[in-house]
Amino acid sequence: MAEKKISAAVIKRLPRYYRYLSELLEQGIDRISSGELSKQMKVTASQIRQDFNNFGGFGQQGYGYNVAYLKDEIGKILGLNRNYHVIILGAGNLGHALANYAGFEKRGFVVSGVFDIDKAKIGLKIGQVEVMDMNGLRDFIAAYPVDIAALTLPRSQAAAVARELVELGVSAFWNFAAIDLNLPKEIAVENVHLAESLMRLSYNISNLPRE
Amino acid sequence: MAEKKISAAVIKRLPRYYRYLSELLEQGIDRISSGELSKQMKVTASQIRQDFNNFGGFGQQGYGYNVAYLKDEIGKILGLNRNYHVIILGAGNLGHALANYAGFEKRGFVVSGVFDIDKAKIGLKIGQVEVMDMNGLRDFIAAYPVDIAALTLPRSQAAAVARELVELGVSAFWNFAAIDLNLPKEIAVENVHLAESLMRLSYNISNLPRE
Numbered sequence: 257m258a259e260k261k262i263s264a265a266v267i268k269r270l271p272r273y274y275r276y277l278s279e280l281l282e283q284g285i286d287r288i289s290s291g292e293l294s295k296q297m298k299v300t301a302s303q304i305r306q307d308f309n310n311f312g313g314f315g316q317q318g319y320g321y322n323v324a325y326l327k328d329e330i331g332k333i334l335g336l337n338r339n340y341h342v343i344i345l346g347a348g349n350l351g352h353a354l355a356n357y358a359g360f361e362k363r364g365f366v367v368s369g370v371f372d373i374d375k376a377k378i379g380l381k382i383g384q385v386e387v388m389d390m391n392g393l394r395d396f397i398a399a400y401p402v403d404i405a406a407l408t409l410p411r412s413q414a415a416a417v418a419r420e421l422v423e424l425g426v427s428a429f430w431n432f433a434a435i436d437l438n439l440p441k442e443i444a445v446e447n448v449h450l451a452e453s454l455m456r457l458s459y460n461i462s463n464l465p466r467e
Numbered sequence: 468m469a470e471k472k473i474s475a476a477v478i479k480r481l482p483r484y485y486r487y488l489s490e491l492l493e494q495g496i497d498r499i500s501s502g503e504l505s506k507q508m509k510v511t512a513s514q515i516r517q518d519f520n521n522f523g524g525f526g527q528q529g530y531g532y533n534v535a536y537l538k539d540e541i542g543k544i545l546g547l548n549r550n551y552h553v554i555i556l557g558a559g560n561l562g563h564a565l566a567n568y569a570g571f572e573k574r575g576f577v578v579s580g581v582f583d584i585d586k587a588k589i590g591l592k593i594g595q596v597e598v599m600d601m602n603g604l605r606d607f608i609a610a611y612p613v614d615i616a617a618l619t620l621p622r623s624q625a626a627a628v629a630r631e632l633v634e635l636g637v638s639a640f641w642n643f644a645a646i647d648l649n650l651p652k653e654i655a656v657e658n659v660h661l662a663e664s665l666m667r668l669s670y671n672i673s674n675l676p677r678e
Contacts, residue, residue, distance in 0.1 A: 267667065267670055268667065270666070271660070271664075271666035272663060275645060297647075298647075298649070333670070334666045334667075334669055334670045334673075335666075335669035335670050335672055336666065336669060340669060340672070348564065349560055349561075349564035350560075350561070350564040352560040352563075352564075353559065353560035357661070359645070360662065363662065364669075365665055365669075404668065404672070427672075427675070428671070428672045434486060434570070436508075436509075438509070443675075444668060444671040446664055446665070446671065448659065448661065450565075450659065451486070451571065452482035452486065453482075453641070453657055454576055454641065454657070455481070455485060455545045455547065456478065456479065456482060456545075457615065457639060457655060458545055458546035458547060458551060459481070459544070459545045459546050460639070460655040461614065461615070461655050463546075464638070464653055464654075464655055
């Protein structure tokens with residue numbers, strides 16, 4: 257793969273391509289033209305070709321794309337050709353939802369630990385793992401690899417826990433707390449700000465085109 | 468407020484302004500300069516002024532912004548000066564998390580119903596509401612206002628349920644299912660594709676600047 261800088265907009269679109277290609281494979285479709293992919297995804301064929309050209313084009317357009325190959329190549333670009341050990345901080349409903357979602361494990365994101373400070377939750381089983389005491393974090397990270405920390409704890413605790421995790425060597429965060437973590441730039445942070453998402457929806461409700 | 472078209476990028480930033488202004492108010496700060504806001508939010512002061520100029524500027528910069536006024540005005544633009552009746556389709560962990568999150572109600576998003584097809588879940592209490600049988604959707608929507616439907620059901624059911632809801636008059640969707648709903652353009656859809664978010668994180672893990 258070329259080492260040139262890929263634009264953030266292209267990167268943002270790659271997971272959607274990956275999702276469509278996965279669905280096509282599930283449906284037993286192993287070859288697709290850019291025109292047909294364009295129709296299904298409702299983006300222009302030229303957009304698709306431009307996006308794919310960032311990565312060398314992924315094969316002959318005349319014959320269409322090989323779905324399995326294309327999915328695999330995009331998966332490699334997305335870093336999906338390896339496993340990630342995920343810990344979840346906060347065993348509330350959202351933490352449960354993430355720990356139980358089978359789709360993540362299928363993609364290589366394996367939940368290896370769930371932590372909480374609530375004594376009533378410690379010891380409960382979620383999926384394959386037991387909720388552990390947040391006080392045991394340091395020992396856990398010393399003993400096991402942790403690639404991603406998912407933060408599903410309250411805003412008031414998230415930043416401090418994230419800083420502690422960075423000190424312990426964790427370098428990627430999936431942040432659901434309604435706060436900007438402000439971590440060093442070599443730390444990867446992906447935010448899911450649900451309240452902001454809901455506000456974008458209310459904006460759109462107020463500003464929809466009406467007949 | 469001017470009727471000119473505001474760019475999607477500006478709209479996307481408004482909820483973050485709203486979040487910071489809410490936090491400032493909670494801290495008892497009632498006036499802030501664009502310079503100080505810029506420092507806290509880590510965006511340039513010129514970006515802030517440009518964004519706000521889309522809406523008339525929100526008052527004298529020399530004396531700083533009035534935090535409560537600014538929060539209120541941005542809230543109005545975001546459509547937060549009213550209540551929204553929200554129903555949740557799918558009483559799994561994610562549905563529970565959304566129904567229990569107090570922050571949404573504080574912003575005016577009131578959960579008025581949770582629906583599932585699973586007989587074991589029907590009748591269970593989540594927060595203030597009882598899980599209802601999905602078969603009762605039509606009657607519920609005929610009897611009560613529904614402004615937003617949150618879809619936390621499996622991909623295989625989400626599209627069909629969304630189409631049914633559109634026929635019943637629901638015009639806004641908060642979609643957590645890993646599928647594009649492809650609804651008419653007068654329907655507002657805000658997607659939260661968690662698997663795609665996780666893939667962007669794994670991309671960033673693989674492509675971080677390393678010292």
